[in-house]
Amino acid sequence: MVLVLSEEVRDAIDARRPVVALESTIIAHGLPRPRNLQVALELEDVVRQEGAVPATIAVLDGRPHVGLDKEQLERVANEDGIRKLGHRDLPLAVASGASGATTVSATAQLAALAGVRVFATGGLGGVHREWTVTQDESADLGLLARTRITVVCAGVKSILDVPATLQRLETLGVAVAGYGTDRFPGFYLSDSGHPVEWTLDSPQQVSDVMRAQDTLDGPASSLIVANPVPEAEQLDPELHARVLADALHACEEAGVTGQGVTPFLLNYLVQHTDGASLSANLAAVRGNVRLAGRIAAAWARA
Template sequence: MTDYSKYLDVKPEVADAIRNNKPVVALESTIISHGMPYPKNVETAMKVEHIIRDNGAVPATIAIIKGKLKAGCSPEEIEYLGKTGTGVNKASRRDLAVLAASKSDGATTVTTTMMIAHMAGIKIFATGGIGGVHRGAEKTMDISADLEELAKTPVMVICAGAKAILDLGLTLEYLETHGVPVLGYGTKELPAFYTRKSGFNVDYEVDSPKELANIFCTSQKLGLQSGILVTNPIPEEYSMDHELINKAVNEAVAEANRLKIHGKEITPYLLAKVKDITGGDSLEANIQLVYNNAELAARIACEVSRLSDK
């Protein structure tokens, strides 16, 4: 077994919870540094942690600070990530060793949050939306590392679906090829981040946190090494019009193509552009879906903890 102790720094509260089989929920930090403006990013991050506590679990915001893989950040560290913003490196799998070796900072994506959560022994992770296969990927080969990580890291990821800027059909095909189950919480249709509708179906509809926890624990007992993706639709009152979002995304993608924006810059560019086109409504939708996912993740983590005690 690999010894991560030189690089991994687990917050004492989180370490105690893991040791005593208490529920823990991992949270990413890219949404803090790259997803929202300051101070809204810090306010949102702290509220997400409160929501998780209110629902009986321990929050563990994950980041890389001075080369240390942090499983649980202090309020001061969250403030630092929020204030520094895009000055913090956006850290995917390819960046992890470089940032750790050079004692640099990194805001973790879905990929690196899953990795560090798994290293620390955290089983449940709440995020906004996952990355996926980008539109036009048949030419650009632009496919998020999130999908590969879901294929090989046994963490349950709760999200509001794949980001609406993506090719959702190809994203589902990619996950199917890699054996990753896509579960819909109370829905047969894949939610598309800002909207509850996409026109694509998930693999299975699941109606309770207890059932989701049972599926995860069964996967662990079977020795399956892939993650499980839970798609949780944005609350109805915050869901944006499907056609409006599609129009905004198409405009944003066309402009990105004209400007030759690609690689790790494309997702933040497109999300910012959609925010501008929708008059800022997409930012509020983004915040509300993150709160919704945090609550569900905490409830699942509590059920996983109960099942693990049996």
């Protein structure tokens, strides 16, 4: 596989300057046009404001790119037929010359391969509700269990089984710490209702943990930094609970299963909260990207 690093990203890695990996699924599949391109450019600008280099990741014509120029970002945002790629899809996309936006698992794999240590996203995938029946679990978890990267996120998507996901992360040996909180955030919500055992309060503390991971030379697993959306920008918890219950019922009634469940539920929340869930999502992503830039800067100084 030929990994293509943009000149800016390559120069930053070679000079040990801070770099932040960004996924591209939010651009191609998470937002409507032209809002998607505007958000993509905004998030890259947030990284630059923190003194780091953004490395948005995607596969174009079978070539994995770490760092996109504006023309490539426009292509991911506007071209029809851009696929959604998890890490399992990467060999198929490369061999067939396909183009696709990368999910959390594919972005983490390619970022680590390029030597980028910090990755910002919205919410992770996890264990789905009624797992004992469906056996549905995101590929994110297994990939993070064997990839040395720091992921700044707003917890896992609140449509999932949060306690089961936390238990699964523990079983897989993935370190989880709340950023400035002892509560695990719930994506749209500042607090999922579940605690975390470890709290980190500064980018330097996160960098110290990253350095300790390398010193201990244990299994090459990730560090999840769970950064809550500010309470003032979260989705109203009562509205979230009511609409999510309706969404789960509608999903069952429609017979949606497998990979269709997550987009169905997320779209339902956007439509039935008058866009408030999308606003909370974007607030969380912006906060995560900003924090990731600061962590990357602290790591570069280490």
